[in-house]
Amino acid sequence: MSTDSIVWPRSESLSRPFVDQLHEWITTVDHKRLGILYIVYALIFLIIGGVEATVMRIQLIRPHNDFVSPQVFNRMFTMHGTTMIFFVAMPIVFGFANYLLPLMIGARDMAFPRLNAFSFWLSAFGGLLLYFSLLGANGLYGAGNAPDVGWFAYAPLTSLAFSPGHSTDFWTLSLLVSGFGSIGTAINIVATILCMRCPGMTLGKMPLLAWLNLVMAGLVLLAVSPLTAAQIMLMIDRYLGGHFFDTQAGGSAVIWMHFFWIFGHPEVYVLVIPAFAFISEIVPVFSRKAMFGYPIMVAATVAIGFLAMSVWAHHMFTVGMSSNANTFFVLSTMAISVPTGIKIFNWLATMWGGKIVLKTPMMFAIGFLFQFLIAGLTGIMLSSAPFDWHLGNSYFVVAHFHYVIVGGILFALFGAFYYWFPKMSGKMCNETLGKWHFWLFFIGFHLTFDFMHIPGLLGMPRRIYTYEPGRGWEIWNLIVTIGVVFQTLGILVFIYNLLSSYFRGETAGSDPWDAWTLEWSTSSPPPAYNFGTIPTVRSRRPLWDLKHPDDPDWKYE
Amino acid sequence: MSATSMTVPEMTVPEPNWVLPPRGRVAMFCLIAAEAAIFTIFVVAYLFYLGKSPMGPQPKDVLEAPIFYSICLLSSSLTIHMAVIALRKGRIGNFGAWWGATIVLGAAFLYGTASEWHRLIYREGLTISTNLFGTTYYSLVGLHGSHVIVGLIGLSTVMAFTFLGKVSQEHAERVDVLSLYWHFVDAVWVVVFTVVYIIGR
Numbered sequence: 001m002s003t004d005s006i007v008w009p010r011s012e013s014l015s016r017p018f019v020d021q022l023h024e025w026i027t028t029v030d031h032k033r034l035g036i037l038y039i040v041y042a043l044i045f046l047i048i049g050g051v052e053a054t055v056m057r058i059q060l061i062r063p064h065n066d067f068v069s070p071q072v073f074n075r076m077f078t079m080h081g082t083t084m085i086f087f088v089a090m091p092i093v094f095g096f097a098n099y100l101l102p103l104m105i106g107a108r109d110m111a112f113p114r115l116n117a118f119s120f121w122l123s124a125f126g127g128l129l130l131y132f133s134l135l136g137a138n139g140l141y142g143a144g145n146a147p148d149v150g151w152f153a154y155a156p157l158t159s160l161a162f163s164p165g166h167s168t169d170f171w172t173l174s175l176l177v178s179g180f181g182s183i184g185t186a187i188n189i190v191a192t193i194l195c196m197r198c199p200g201m202t203l204g205k206m207p208l209l210a211w212l213n214l215v216m217a218g219l220v221l222l223a224v225s226p227l228t229a230a231q232i233m234l235m236i237d238r239y240l241g242g243h244f245f246d247t248q249a250g251g252s253a254v255i256w257m258h259f260f261w262i263f264g265h266p267e268v269y270v271l272v273i274p275a276f277a278f279i280s281e282i283v284p285v286f287s288r289k290a291m292f293g294y295p296i297m298v299a300a301t302v303a304i305g306f307l308a309m310s311v312w313a314h315h316m317f318t319v320g321m322s323s324n325a326n327t328f329f330v331l332s333t334m335a336i337s338v339p340t341g342i343k344i345f346n347w348l349a350t351m352w353g354g355k356i357v358l359k360t361p362m363m364f365a366i367g368f369l370f371q372f373l374i375a376g377l378t379g380i381m382l383s384s385a386p387f388d389w390h391l392g393n394s395y396f397v398v399a400h401f402h403y404v405i406v407g408g409i410l411f412a413l414f415g416a417f418y419y420w421f422p423k424m425s426g427k428m429c430n431e432t433l434g435k436w437h438f439w440l441f442f443i444g445f446h447l448t449f450d451f452m453h454i455p456g457l458l459g460m461p462r463r464i465y466t467y468e469p470g471r472g473w474e475i476w477n478l479i480v481t482i483g484v485v486f487q488t489l490g491i492l493v494f495i496y497n498l499l500s501s502y503f504r505g506e507t508a509g510s511d512p513w514d515a516w517t518l519e520w521s522t523s524s525p526p527p528a529y530n531f532g533t534i535p536t537v538r539s540r541r542p543l544w545d546l547k548h549p550d551d552p553d554w555k556y557e
Numbered sequence: 558m559s560a561t562s563m564t565v566p567e568m569t570v571p572e573p574n575w576v577l578p579p580r581g582r583v584a585m586f587c588l589i590a591a592e593a594a595i596f597t598i599f600v601v602a603y604l605f606y607l608g609k610s611p612m613g614p615q616p617k618d619v620l621e622a623p624i625f626y627s628i629c630l631l632s633s634s635l636t637i638h639m640a641v642i643a644l645r646k647g648r649i650g651n652f653g654a655w656w657g658a659t660i661v662l663g664a665a666f667l668y669g670t671a672s673e674w675h676r677l678i679y680r681e682g683l684t685i686s687t688n689l690f691g692t693t694y695y696s697l698v699g700l701h702g703s704h705v706i707v708g709l710i711g712l713s714t715v716m717a718f719t720f721l722g723k724v725s726q727e728h729a730e731r732v733d734v735l736s737l738y739w740h741f742v743d744a745v746w747v748v749v750f751t752v753v754y755i756i757g758r
Contacts (some may be wrong), residue, residue, distance in 0.1 A: 111580040195580035221587055225594035233602065236696055241686030244602060246695075250689045259598055283621040392709040 005274055011271035020263040022174045022361060029113035030528055036098025041124055042092035043081050043495075048131075050491065057448075057481040063469040073342065073465035074148035081151025082171065085267065086178055087127040089389060089409060094123075094185050096416055097213045101189065103519035103526060104207045106198025106535045112193035116176045127179025130343070133170035147171035150463065152260050153234075154488070155245035155253040157427050160238055167289035169238060176231045176411065179224050186220035187241050189213055200537040205557070207517045208291060211298050212277035215305040222309060223266035230259035233349040254319060262311035269308040272372075272404065275311035275412035276343060279365050282419050283347050285515045286362035287354030290541060290553070291348045309338040317385045319391035326385045333383035337376055344373055358433030359513075364415030367442055370556075371407030378403065378453070393463075396456025402449050414441070414494070421498070422512045429504030433497040444486025579733040589741045596671070596745055599700055600752055603693045607757055613688035619681040620694075622754040625748065626669025630705075634743040637712075637736045647726040653719045659739070660716060663709050670702050694753065697717050704742045711735050725737035 025033060028033055056076050057065045068076065098116065110116050133146050148165045149157050158168050168478065193214045197206065234256075236242035243249040245256045261286075284291045291297065313321060313329045321329075348371055378400040382388050391397060414437070421429045454472045466472055511520040521543055522531055539545055539553035589725050607616075640655035674695075677683045685695040715732060724732070 052724065072701060100564050112584065183588075183591050187591070190587050191580045191584045194583050195577045197577060199575040218590075221591040222594050226598045229595045229598035232700075233599075233696065236685065236692065242692035242696070243686070243689045244692055250606070250611050251692075252605070259602075262598075304619075346673075357667045 019363070027117075029109075029117045030140060031098050031102050031110045031113065031116060032424075032526060032528075032530075033096075034116050035095045037120055038091045038095025038098060038123075040093060041127070042088045045087040045091075045127060047491075047495075049080050049083040049088055050488070051376075051454055052076045054488065057484045058081065059465060060467075060477050061481040062478065063467050063474060064380070065092040065466055068465070070465040071145075071148065074150075074463075075277075077463055078147045078150055078171070082130060082147070082175070083127075083407070085151065085271075086175060087123075089271045089405070090178075090182060091123055091127075092413060093216070093271060094119075094182070095187055096274065096278070096413075096420070097187075097216075099521060100420065102196065102211060103423075103516050103522065103530055104194060105193065105210055106518050106531060106537065107192065107196035108530050108534075110188050111196055113190050115184050116188050119181040119188065122184065126174045126176075126181060129170060129177060130174035131282055133167050136166065136170065149164070152264060153256075154260075155251075155256040156247055158234060158238070158256075159246060169235075172231050172234050174237075176228060176235075179228045179231070180276075182220055186217040188225070189217035190221075193217075195419045198534050198537060204295070205537060207539050208280040208294065208297055209277040209517075212273050212280065212301050216273040216277075219266050219270050219305055219308060223263050223270060223273030226259055227263035230256065230263070233259075244436045253449055254316075255401075257316050257319060258313065260316045262309075264315065265312040266308045268401075268404065269363055271409050272306065275368070275409045276301070277345060277371075278412045278416040279368055281515075281517065282361045282365045283350050284416050285419075285513050286357045286359060286365070287351045288357070289350055289354040290539045291346070292349035292352075294540065296342060297346050300342040304336060307332060307339070309463040311336055314383055314388070317388040329473065330383055334380060335381050335495055340376055344369065359418075360429065360431060360438060361415045361419035361513075363435070363438045364411050364418065367438070368408055368411040368415065370377075371403060371411060371445070375400065375403035379522065391456060393461055394456040395452050395460045395462055398462045399449050399452035399456055402452070407445055407449060411445075414438075416435050417494075417498070419513070420519075421501065422508030423524050423526070425502050425505070426508055427501050428508045428512060429501045430497050430505065433500075434492055437493040437497060438495060440486050442488030444483045444490055445487070447483030447486060448480050451476050451483070455480075457533055511543070516543045518542055519548070577711065579730065581731060582737070585734045585737045589737070592741065593745075596700065596748070599693075599697045600748060601699050603752055603757070604619055607690045607694050610688040610690045613616055614677075614681050614683045614684060614690065616690055616694070616753075616757045618756060619677060619683060620758055621673075622750070623669050623673055626666045627750055629662045629669070630666040630746055631743055633659045633666075634740050637739050641733050641736050644724070644726060644729045644732055649719070649724065650726070653716070656712065656716055656719065660709060660712050663705055663712065667702065667709070670698065670705075682750075697749060698753065701742070704745070708739050708742050713737065 026032060026035065028037075055068060056073065059065050059073055096111065101107075129334050130147075147169055148172060149163060149168055149171065153168070153171065156162060193206070203211075233242070233244040237246060237251075243251045243255055245251050247253055273481075279296060280291060305353075310332045311329060313325060314333045317326060317329070352380050378396070382391065382397065382400055418429050418434055437503070439512075455476045456477075458472050460467065460471075460473050467477075506523045510523050512524075513520070518535055518537070521535065537543065537545075538557050541553045545552040545554060636655045637659040640652050640659060643649075643651035643655055683691045683694075685691050712735070715724065715735065
């Protein structure tokens with residue numbers, strides 16, 4: 001083999017000038033590099049979104065605080081929500097899918113590498129467009145600057161009369177652009193999973209992560225498109241004088257809510273199904289057992305995918321729908337808790353009787369299990385329309401969905417970071433720092449979001465920039481804000497751990513966790529072509545078969 | 558490099574008949590699913606707002622069903638199908654003729670839409686900002702028209718390559734994937750036509 005004909009980017013790039021390396025990263029179509037780009041991009045926005053949340057919590061630490069003006073507070077919650085959903089959670093989920101899917105199904109890249117790069121850069125520029133509003137969205141006094149219409153931007157607040165200037169347009173355009181990126185990535189994920197599997201990997205032998213990402217990508221196709229359509233309508237209203245959401249001319253504000261939540265609720269499942277996927281990979285490996293009930297897990301995920309499309313109006317109980325519509329959405333929302341509950345039982349049954357290894361990824365996974373359960377329980381409470389009439393738009397709802405997104409999705413993501421960081425970087429994450437991260441973030445999370453339920457029950461509405469003393473909300477808001485301190489410390493430990501482990505960590509080797517899926521059969525980090533020879537699999541745990549030729553899985557599946 | 562060292566002979570048992578679906582078709586069906594969701598939202602908006610315009614031209618006063626141009630568009634599905642069949646058999650001349658006919662029919666449909674819009678704007682005084690009907694009508698028909706334009710750009714690209722002699726039998730699969738998009742654009746017109754010109758009047 002002549003060495004000059006082989007591109008070997010990693011070892012060469014160490015000695016290359018910075019500009020060349022930068023050029024390589026920007027022009028890359030390699031799924032691993034794009035995955036890392038997605039993840040790094042999302043982590044930067046995670047810090048920005050976290051700062052916005054912190055500003056809000058400082059403002060609410062005591063009654064009549066004047067840390068920020070009401071206008072700035074509005075911009076903060078709008079930017080926090082939009083950033084965290086569209087420019088943190090989505091890209092991080094896509095990043096892991098990009099990095100892991102080809103490795104786990106034994107392929108050398110995604111189905112469409114250039115579409116992959118195109119989609120990433122669309123998402124990236126979408127995020128920059130949102131933040132460019134800080135510079136570019138000049139308008140009338142108090143209307144310029146960052147978007148301030150809330151992350152679901154209800155009509156008629158977004159009409160020209162109530163949102164002059166261009167801040168809302170930046171919001172619309174950035175979601176439109178990043179939405180096209182999401183659809184491109186979803187197409188790529190589906191095509192990769194269906195068309196790029198290595199020989200022997202039938203649908204029933206795919207890792208659960210691949211199955212769950214397949215459902216996630218299908219949901220993106222069906223759920224992000226309505227948002228795109230709604231944003232086009234909003235642009236027509238704002239720029240061409242249309243009347244879609246113009247109640248003065250017969251338009252309807254409620255239909256925007258429907259269109260937004262037809263996107264908005266499946267979006268929750270777009271984010272949480274990959275979290276399920278991480279847990280479904282981490283729990284078996286650290287319980288030293290095969291996944292309990294693989295076919296049921298797949299069936300439950302597909303059921304969630306279908307049901308997710310029929311629950312959106314539970315966000316709208318307080319709008320005043322007909323009692324038939326209320327009944328339908330109450331029942332469908334309660335129904336979706338059934339397959340979700342099945343999953344919880346499957347993970348518990350996987351752990352049951354296993355030799356549980358309490359490494360950092362597993363600690364985050366166990367944290368996920370309990371917190372996601374509680375999040376689901378408050379979800380069932382809110383799914384009951386009469387209960388929701390009391391608590392809709394209160395801090396109880398805010399606490400509920402943060403329990404899902406932080407206590408569920410973010411904990412699963414942290415687990416995924418610690419689990420796959422050795423594969424991505426070739427270095428082990430520091431266990432001690434990882435446990436500090438877990439406990440700090442765990443304490444901070446529970447201080448903030450457990451106690452956030454209570455002011456909601458006491459009647460504190462969301463999105464208020466301050467409140468009167470004497471309503472019994474002060475102590476709870478103080479505790480909630482103190483929790484932010486712990487969460488911030490946890491995140492700082494996490495970032496420091498990633499950086500220090502990357503530069504000074506122990507070498508990981510190809511399979512540090514003694515795991516069973518194909519990504520651990522190649523070196524860490526994997527070469528550009530992933531696999532020297534394309535593997536052939538005969539069971540769901542190909543590396544188990546390899547390590548235990550006397551007792552392979554395929555005899556029992 | 559442990560990539561190959563872990564792969565013992567047992568793992569590389571050759572799998573007979575390992576065939577996976579073609580990625581181009583899968584991706585195009587995904588795109589069609591996403592586009593269908595976009596059109597669904599616009600169709601729902603159109604139906605929801607039917608008869609809700611407080612004033613101005615109403616659909617029954619100004620709309621005339623573009624039957625001739627609809628026949629043009631729908632028959633272009635047939636011609637593109639014939640074109641793909643011809644290319645599969647390697648008959649490049651026939652392919653070019655059917656493909657060209659598809660482009661002409663698609664362009665005729667666009668001309669139909671353009672002349673209808675010209676009449677509505679200049680004779681009937683209906684613009685996108687006149688009333689709700691104008692808003693929903695121009696956005697739904699315009700969304701479809703923009704898809705026809707995108708399709709025509711794709712078709713014309715293939716036509717240009719055909720003239721340059723760069724299209725051969727081996728490209729039949731790719732050309733077929735593009736034809737799927739065109740069939741989708743035609744199928745959407747059946748829905749839009751039904752909603753706008755039959756139910757809407």
